[in-house]
Amino acid sequence: MRLTDMKDEWPHMPESMKVQVRDLVENESGKADLQTGRGRRSRKKMIVLAAALAASFVAITVGANGLVRLKEKKAGSYGRATIVDTAGTKAPSVLQDVDISFDRLPDGYAYQKQGGQTFRNEVLKDGSDSNLAAAYAIYLDKDGSTDLITANVTSGRKLTVGDHEAVIYQRGASISQGAGTEAYVIYPEYWLAVQVQTRGDVSEEELSTLLNGLTVTPTGITMQYGDAVTLSQWTMKDASLASGQRTFRLAGTIGDTVSFTGSMQDGTDVPMEAAVTEVHAYDSLDVLGDSVPDEWKNDVGADGKLADNTLTYYIAGDGINTQDQLVKTETVKQKLVCATVEFTNASDEDAANVNFVTELRRILVNSDQTLEEKPEALASQDLGAYIKGFADKYGYDTIRSTGHGTEYEMGWFDVSQKDGSTDGSNYIPHMSAGETVTVHFAWIVDESDFPNLYLNVNSHVGEGDNLLIGIGSVLNTEG
Amino acid sequence: MTKKQLGELITESQESLYRVAKTILIGDADCADAVSETIVRAFSCLGTLKNDRYARTWLIRILINECRNIQRRGARIVPFDEVPEREFHRKENYSDLYKAVMTLPEEQRIAVALYYMEGYTVREIASMEGTTQSAVKNRLLRARRTLKTLLGDQLEDEE
Numbered sequence: 001m002r003l004t005d006m007k008d009e010w011p012h013m014p015e016s017m018k019v020q021v022r023d024l025v026e027n028e029s030g031k032a033d034l035q036t037g038r039g040r041r042s043r044k045k046m047i048v049l050a051a052a053l054a055a056s057f058v059a060i061t062v063g064a065n066g067l068v069r070l071k072e073k074k075a076g077s078y079g080r081a082t083i084v085d086t087a088g089t090k091a092p093s094v095l096q097d098v099d100i101s102f103d104r105l106p107d108g109y110a111y112q113k114q115g116g117q118t119f120r121n122e123v124l125k126d127g128s129d130s131n132l133a134a135a136y137a138i139y140l141d142k143d144g145s146t147d148l149i150t151a152n153v154t155s156g157r158k159l160t161v162g163d164h165e166a167v168i169y170q171r172g173a174s175i176s177q178g179a180g181t182e183a184y185v186i187y188p189e190y191w192l193a194v195q196v197q198t199r200g201d202v203s204e205e206e207l208s209t210l211l212n213g214l215t216v217t218p219t220g221i222t223m224q225y226g227d228a229v230t231l232s233q234w235t236m237k238d239a240s241l242a243s244g245q246r247t248f249r250l251a252g253t254i255g256d257t258v259s260f261t262g263s264m265q266d267g268t269d270v271p272m273e274a275a276v277t278e279v280h281a282y283d284s285l286d287v288l289g290d291s292v293p294d295e296w297k298n299d300v301g302a303d304g305k306l307a308d309n310t311l312t313y314y315i316a317g318d319g320i321n322t323q324d325q326l327v328k329t330e331t332v333k334q335k336l337v338c339a340t341v342e343f344t345n346a347s348d349e350d351a352a353n354v355n356f357v358t359e360l361r362r363i364l365v366n367s368d369q370t371l372e373e374k375p376e377a378l379a380s381q382d383l384g385a386y387i388k389g390f391a392d393k394y395g396y397d398t399i400r401s402t403g404h405g406t407e408y409e410m411g412w413f414d415v416s417q418k419d420g421s422t423d424g425s426n427y428i429p430h431m432s433a434g435e436t437v438t439v440h441f442a443w444i445v446d447e448s449d450f451p452n453l454y455l456n457v458n459s460h461v462g463e464g465d466n467l468l469i470g471i472g473s474v475l476n477t478e479g
Numbered sequence: 480m481t482k483k484q485l486g487e488l489i490t491e492s493q494e495s496l497y498r499v500a501k502t503i504l505i506g507d508a509d510c511a512d513a514v515s516e517t518i519v520r521a522f523s524c525l526g527t528l529k530n531d532r533y534a535r536t537w538l539i540r541i542l543i544n545e546c547r548n549i550q551r552r553g554a555r556i557v558p559f560d561e562v563p564e565r566e567f568h569r570k571e572n573y574s575d576l577y578k579a580v581m582t583l584p585e586e587q588r589i590a591v592a593l594y595y596m597e598g599y600t601v602r603e604i605a606s607m608e609g610t611t612q613s614a615v616k617n618r619l620l621r622a623r624r625t626l627k628t629l630l631g632d633q634l635e636d637e638e
Contacts (some may be wrong), residue, residue: 001576001633001634001635002578002635003591003595003623003626003634003636004591004595006576006580006591006595006596007498007596009574009575009576009577010498010501010574010577010596011497011498011501011577012494012497012509013494013497013498014491017493017497017507017510017514018513019489020511020514020515021489021493021514021515021518022490024515024519025486025489025490025516026486027486028482028486028519029482029483029486030517030524031520189526196531217527218527219544220540220541220544220545220548221521221544221548222548254600255551303489
């Protein structure tokens with residue numbers, strides 16, 4: 001026998017299965033007549049027939065007079081609400097997973113697809129490593145509908161994209177988001193709204209090309225509502241503050257050894273110790289040699305030293321009822337703060353890919369010894385707008401800076417796992433039992449924060465204290 | 480393509496659908512489920528078929544996805560080498576070639592079935608499986624070597 005004769009060697013379809021196929025084809029073909037629209041009586045019959053089948057997906061009639069409609073209305077003084085009206089339409093029992101693609105690209109655009117199964121994000125890059133446009137799949141909820149709010153709308157219009165209703169808004173710039181466009185296209189057949197966002201420098205013609213090439217293709221995979229991103233989830237307010245609560249504890253100063261539980265990349269706990277052995281401040285980035293992060297180079301002035309940081313204080317508007325309010329501007333000096341930390345594997349077993357997260361915190365120690373982050377630090381992290389009463393107490397809730405002097409995350413460090421075996425670079429590749437590994441860190445810091453500077457050697461949220469090592473009092477200027 | 484035309488295509492292709500399903504799933508009950516789900520989905524998604532020329536390929540692609548959905552659900556799937564021998568001989572008299580192909584890894588089985596049984600090109604198979612032509616060629620090569628080892632002189636060399 002030959003492989004090309006395989007068909008003769010393969011099992012044949014049982015007769016009973018052929019009968020099943022015939023009946024199913026007859027049923028499905030017969031649906032076409034009922035769907036050509038003969039009024040409410042025909043529609044009701046189609047839905048009943050679909051429910052009677054073992055099918056897991058119910059087709060929704062769509063068209064200019066379809067059952068699912070797109071509406072929009074004013075939201076507050078500055079926003080617009082997009083409403084997907086599904087009244088009188090039965091939601092499908094399961095959802096259809098889809099691929100979203102931009103099948104036509106304007107000249108000079110490149111295409112990059114990201115995203116997982118239920119939340120597809122098609123991103124276009126213009127070669128300058130910045131995103132020009134993105135599309136997001138937002139499934140409609142099974143019950144009820146939630147308005148999609150677009151903030152800072154300067155103009156808008158309804159249109160059709162192919163056969164699908166759509167709405168497009170022009171957005172003005174705010175401190176939380178740049179200017180651009182936001183469009184919603186509904187696909188009732190997939191119980192889906194697609195949001196398309198473009199950056200402010202995308203032209204009308206380019207936007208038209210992108211929208212006209214927007215394609216939604218089912219993958220053949222079905223999903224439960226709980227597995228998909230739906231309208232109600234999409235419009236949920238950001239819970240970042242609630243999820244980012246930390247507890248801090250003063251643990252020592254330079255030279256003190258602190259103990260904590262670290263972890264390996266696979267999640268295994270590792271008893272660890274850390275000691276901050278040295279801290280220095282410099283006027284320039286020269287001490288980093290050739291390893292200066294690209295984004296830090298903009299902080300260097302014409303004289304080769306770190307330029308001043310300009311801080312602009314705002315009360316953030318929501319773009320619906322209020323707009324951003326500029327409160328004040330101030331200029332502060334920036335320094336490069338370098339710290340040496342010795343991490344020790346305090347267990348009696350070797351450890352691989354040991355994670356480290358060492359953040360620079362600006363902390364106020366109150367008279368009752370309670371600790372809190374400086375309000376300027378919270379406002380720089382965009383957390384002030386989420387804290388009730390923050391703006392009333394301090395007169396601002398958001399800070400924007402021209403430099404990196406307000407940042408707290410690790411911007412530069414000299415020990416990392418680079419072979420791609422971890423999900424980031426902040427891992428010590430290997431620590432034998434009892435071994436000490438030295439890691440050097442560097443941050444650009446506003447000099448005005450020096451008195452309140454602490455190194456948080458085991459930064460994490462949730463359970464356990466974040467240990468703070470005071471470094472502000474010993475900073476010297478060098479270089 | 481109209482629904483009537485789709486119905487005709489499905490009827491013409493039903494053996495093909497069964498053969499491919501039988502390559503991925505083993506039990507006839509699962510194959511029946513996969514074929515049924517494929518038919519329903521094809522009718523409901525007919526609007527996504529952009530070119531009638533590729534209708535058959537489109538149909539097979541839906542079938543492969545449905546087979547994988549059934550595998551994920553874990554219902555009634557019995558790994559080939561775990562099928563009790565008594566039941567195996569009682570229900571079907573499978574050919575040596577079928578038994579040999581069913582010992583291959585799934586991706587090789589699918590490539591072999593689509594290439595040799597259904598006559599798809601390497602390029603079409605790569606598109607259906609969402610992989611590269613090189614990967615498909617690799618799968619076919621490894622499959623042929625394994626089948627040659629298992630079947631020996633029973634399997635003639637290809638011209």
